[in-house]
Each structure stands twice: as structure tokens, then as C-alpha cells.
Amino acid sequence: MDEFALKVLAWYRRHGRHDLPWQVPDPYVRWLAEVMLQQTTVTAVIPYFQRFLAAFPSVRALAQASQDEVLAQWAGLGYYARARHLHAAARAIIAHYGDGFPRTADAWAALPGVGPSTAAAIVAFAFGVPAPILDANVRRVLSRYHAVSGRDTRALRTLWTHARDHTPTHEVAAYTQAIMDLGALVCRKAPDCAACPVAAGCAYEGEDAPAVRRARPERAAFMAVIRDPARGVLLVRRPSHGIWGGLWSLPESVELDDLPAVVAALGVDGRMGMACAPVHHTFTHFRLTITPILVEGVSQAFGVAEHHDVMWYKGDGSGPGMPAPIRRLLNQFLEVP
Numbered sequence: 001m002d003e004f005a006l007k008v009l010a011w012y013r014r015h016g017r018h019d020l021p022w023q024v025p026d027p028y029v030r031w032l033a034e035v036m037l038q039q040t041t042v043t044a045v046i047p048y049f050q051r052f053l054a055a056f057p058s059v060r061a062l063a064q065a066s067q068d069e070v071l072a073q074w075a076g077l078g079y080y081a082r083a084r085h086l087h088a089a090a091r092a093i094i095a096h097y098g099d100g101f102p103r104t105a106d107a108w109a110a111l112p113g114v115g116p117s118t119a120a121a122i123v124a125f126a127f128g129v130p131a132p133i134l135d136a137n138v139r140r141v142l143s144r145y146h147a148v149s150g151r152d153t154r155a156l157r158t159l160w161t162h163a164r165d166h167t168p169t170h171e172v173a174a175y176t177q178a179i180m181d182l183g184a185l186v187c188r189k190a191p192d193c194a195a196c197p198v199a200a201g202c203a204y205e206g207e208d209a210p211a212v213r214r215a216r217p218e219r220a221a222f223m224a225v226i227r228d229p230a231r232g233v234l235l236v237r238r239p240s241h242g243i244w245g246g247l248w249s250l251p252e253s254v255e256l257d258d259l260p261a262v263v264a265a266l267g268v269d270g271r272m273g274m275a276c277a278p279v280h281h282t283f284t285h286f287r288l289t290i291t292p293i294l295v296e297g298v299s300q301a302f303g304v305a306e307h308h309d310v311m312w313y314k315g316d317g318s319g320p321g322m323p324a325p326i327r328r329l330l331n332q333f334l335e336v337p
Contacts, residue, residue, distance in 0.1 A: 001168040004145075004198055005175055011197035012178030015185070017042075021050060025173070027101040027126035028059045031108075034118045035082050039284075042184070048077045060099070063090040071247055071321025078324075080245055085113025105131045124176040132163035133176055137183025142166075144187065147203035217286045223250035224263050225333055226270065226295045232314035233330055234266065235322070243283065248311065248322045250292070250329075263295055266310065270298040281325040292329060 001009075017023075020042065022033035032053065036045045055073045056062040062070070067087055074083035089111040093101060102108045108119035117138075120131035134142075134156075142148065142162045148155050168175050186192050193199050193206075226234040235248040251266060253259045260272055273296035281288045313319055315334035319327070 001170070002166060004166050004201070005168045007197040008178045008182055009171060009175055012174060012181060015195075016178055016181040017185075021046060023177070025126055025128075027122060029053070030125040031101075031114075031122050032086070034121050035086050035113060036077065038082060038118065039079055040077065045077070048074070059090050059093055059101070062087065063094045067246055068320055072319070073321075075247065075321045075327070076324040080247060082113055084240070084246060085111075088112045089114065101126070103127055103129070105129070121176060121180075124172045128172050130167055130169050130172050132160065132167045133180070134160055134163050135180065135183075137187070138163065138179050139183075140189075141179060141183045141187045144191070144204035145198060145202045216282065218289065219254075219286050220289050220291070221252045221254060222256045222259050222291050222293055223252045223329075224259055224272075224295050225250060225276070225292050226263065226266075226268055226298060227333065228298070228312060231312035233312070233333060234268070235311050235313050235320070236266070237309040237311075244323045246321070247326075248313070248320045249326050252290075256291075256293070259293060268295065268298055270295040272296075279325050279329050281323075290325065290329070292333075 020033075022029050024030075033045070033049060036049055036052075052073045056065060056070070065087070067084065070083050070087045071080065074080060077083075092111055102111070103123065105116070105119040105123050108114050108122050109116055114122075117133045117135050120133045121135070123129040124131050124133070139159055142159050143155075146158075146162050148158050148162070166179075182196070182198075186196050191204070193202070193204070196202065224234075228234070234251070236251050238244050238247050238249050240246045251259075251262045253262050256272075263270060263272075273294040276292040276294065279290040279292070281290065311320065313330065313334075315330065322330075
């Protein structure tokens with residue numbers, strides 16, 4: 001074990017996180033946690049992780065669930081492709097491993113939604129297999145420590161080499177958590193170098209390469225609010241790919257003039273009424289403004305039957321999987337507390 005790993009482990013024993021709900025040597029639990037933690041903070045993940053695990057306590061339970069059930073438990077956590085990939089991977093695991101799990105990083109990386117770093121973390125935590133990780137936190141630590149700048153292929157290859165060199169052959173799970181924690185708790189975007197156990201050997205000089213910040217593009221969507229006094233609000237399932245893929249939402253169009261045709265295609269005869277207060281939602285790469293439009297004078301709404309991609313939602317119970325801003329918007333119209 002090299003000096004870097006020894007110092008990081010010593011720091012972790014005193015200052016690291018030891019009480020996270022997924023810190024058990026269970027491949028299903030570790031896989032679920034690692035997927036949820038992609039691009040999401042520990043604090044945000046914990047309640048979703050606990051709820052999801054209660055709903056699907058085993059990989060078999062997850063594989064046997066419907067996509068709607070999975071997305072409903074994931075709703076609000078964002079990056080919904082992760083949930084679809086998790087569901088698909090659970091079915092692949094049951095098909096190929098029965099009640100077992102892959103035991104190598106390469107086998108895990110062959111599953112939907114599992115990249116090299118996630119695969120390495122799973123086998124390190126669940127099986128104690130020495131495998132280097134390079135998530136965002138670890139990348140920040142190693143790029144500063146070794147003065148590796150840039151995000152190109154050469155820089156990434158260099159960082160993977162350093163990650164392999166530092167990864168020990170024993171205490172693998174502890175080291176993996178330790179270097180994650182070092183990046184999350186100490187070597188943050190604004191680092192606390194005085195608290196860093198490897199500061200003495202670090203090449204960081206107090207300034208990262210400036211990040212290129214681009215303004216997020218603005219997008220707009222107009223969504224039809226079609227209400228039935230007896231059955232609630234009409235929802236449609238979004239396409240399986242793209243933003244909010246597979247989730248339930250309101251009928252929409254990019255242009256307001258196109259919304260009547262969208263509504264008519266559902267079998268609803270009504271006129272576009274009042275535009276309600278817009279709802280704003282920020283994605284990683286753009287900012288979306290949703291303008292709800294009340295559909296008035298509905299005379300054929302009762303003829304709209306539920307099927308695979310259309311349903312009525314009354315606001316009672318947990319409801320189907322839907323994006324958090326859509327759920328909040330619906331609660332206004334359905335007067336749900």
C-alpha cells in the first residue's frame with residue numbers, strides 16, 4: 001500500500017462517513033446506491049434510497065416490478081434514465097445469474113447504466129475486489145494532487161493510471177469510501193487544504209483551471225390541463241427516451257398554436273382557455289418554462305378511455321411516476337395539500 005493510500009485511510013478512520021445506509025457488503029444495495037449517487041449528492045439520495053429499497057428489497061423484486069412502479073419510486077430524484085437502466089439491468093441479472101450477481105468490474109460494466117467507475121465501486125464494496133474508481137470526487141482529488149489538467153482523453157487516461165497506482169490490494173472497500181469522502185468532504189470545489197491528509201505531497205497551488213460557464217438555453221412548453229370532475233386530470237405517458245422518459249405528464253406542445261391539435265388527438269373536444277402562472281424547472285443543460293393552459297368547454301372528456309399511454313389522475317395515493325414539477329403543478333389544480 002503506497003503512502004497516499006495509507007494517509008487517506010488513516011484520515012478516513014477518524015473523519016470519514018461510516019453510517020451511510022448502504023454501507024453493507026451487499027451487491028444489490030451497493031449497486032442501487034452507486035447508481036443513485038451518480039450526479040446526485042448523498043444528502044439528496046438517502047430518503048429516495050430508503051424508499052426504493054423498501055419497495056424493492058431484492059434484485060428479483062426489482063426485476064419483477066413494472067417500469068411504472070419503478071419510475072414512481074424514483075420520481076423526484078431526476079436523471080430518469082438511471083431508473084430505466086436499473087430496471088433493465090435487474091432483469092438481465094436475473095436472466096443470467098439467477099439469484100447471484102456479477103463478481104467482476106467488467107461484468108458489471110456490461111449491464112445497462114453501469115460505467116467503469118460505478119462497476120469498480122460495486123465490486124470493491126461488495127466483494128473486496130481491488131478496482132480503481134474515478135468518479136467526480138476522486139477525479140478532483142487526483143487531478144489536483146498530480147497536477148493533471150484538462151478533460152481530454154489523455155488527461156482521463158493519466159488519471160485512471162494514478163487511480164490504479166493508489167488503489168491497494170487490501171482494505172479495498174475502506175480505501176474506496178475514503179477517497180470518495182476525501183473529495184466530498186475536504187477536496188471540494190473550494191478545498192479545505194488545511195484538513196487534507198495528503199496536502200504535503202499535493203501539487204495543487206490554490207487555483208483550478210477556470211471552468212467555462214455557458215448560459216443555459218431557454219426552452220418552453222405549453223401543457224394542457226384537461227379536467228374531469230369525476231376522474232381528475234388527464235395524463236399521458238412520455239416517450240421512453242429523452243427528458244422524463246417513460247414518466248406521466250400533461251399533454252404538451254412546443255408552440256401554443258399546436259396545443260389544440262394535441263388535445264383533439266386525445267379525443268377531447270374543448271377550447272384553449274386561460275394560461276396559468278408558468279412553472280420553471282432547470283435541467284443540467286437547459287432551463288424549461290412550462291405554461292399550463294386550462295382546457296375549457298370540454299364536452300367529450302368522458303369519452304377518453306384509459307389505456308397504456310393515457311390515464312386519469314385524481315391526486316389520491318402516491319400516483320404514477322411523474323416529474324416533480326408536474327406533480328407540484330397538478331397538486332395546485334387538484335387541491336392536494
